[in-house]
Amino acid sequence: MENKTKIAVFASGNGSNFQAIADAIQQGWLDAEIMLVVTDRPGAYVLERAKKIDTASFAFTPSDFDSKQSYEEMLKGKLQHLGVEWIVLAGFMRLIGPVLLDAYENRIVNIHPSVLPAFPGKDAIGQTMAARAETAGVTVHFVDAGMDTGNIIAQQSFQVNGGDRETVENEIHAIEHRMYPATLQLLFKETIS
Ligand code: GAR
Secondary structure (H helix, E strand, O other), X not given: OOOOEEEEEEOOOOOHHHHHHHXXXXXXXXXXXXXXXXXXXXXXXXXXXXXXXXXXXXXXXXHHOOOHHHHHHHHHHHHXXXXXXXXXXXXXXXXXXXXXXXXXXXXXXXXXXXXXXXXXXXXXXHHHHHOOOOEEEEEEEEOOOOOOOOOEEEEEEEEOOOOOHHHHHHHHHHHHHHHHHHHHHHHHHHHHO
């Protein structure tokens, strides 16, 4: 049996988490194959990253479509054509709608830069700083119709200890880049065994 899980990575921006996943695959500790990088922002840096490592990518502009349903139908067609088994959200700043949620039930995961349920939604790190929270962290969770509300798969937290935003952000990214590929590997192994 082919043991590489076929994934699509959805990202809206820099793509450092996409890079961490691609690096883990290349280093041989994540048994997956990135079939497609999808972005809703045609200028996103993640596209440059994908190009550099010869990974197929697809950019679309949501406002070119009548509705979320119509662009998700288009994406679903592409993903199914490529045999994509899991959708991995890595800084994709859009809610997933019923078309993809139904097609990929319990097969869509997200990473979020807070210890959910604290600070869901946009700018979770800014929210953490504004609240003068004692702890910050990262959550990997299944995606449902809500905003960062799906079942939690893994979490890691650390003490803010008066650190400034830059320090907290760097720590969060360092955690994310280890935690996301490692969590995906556990998840994929569980699912195929
Ligand atoms: C990451 O910190 C990720 O946790 C966050 O966006 C950043 C993307 O960085 N996601 C969310 O806030 C989702 N609600 P990257 O583009 O460098 O991977």
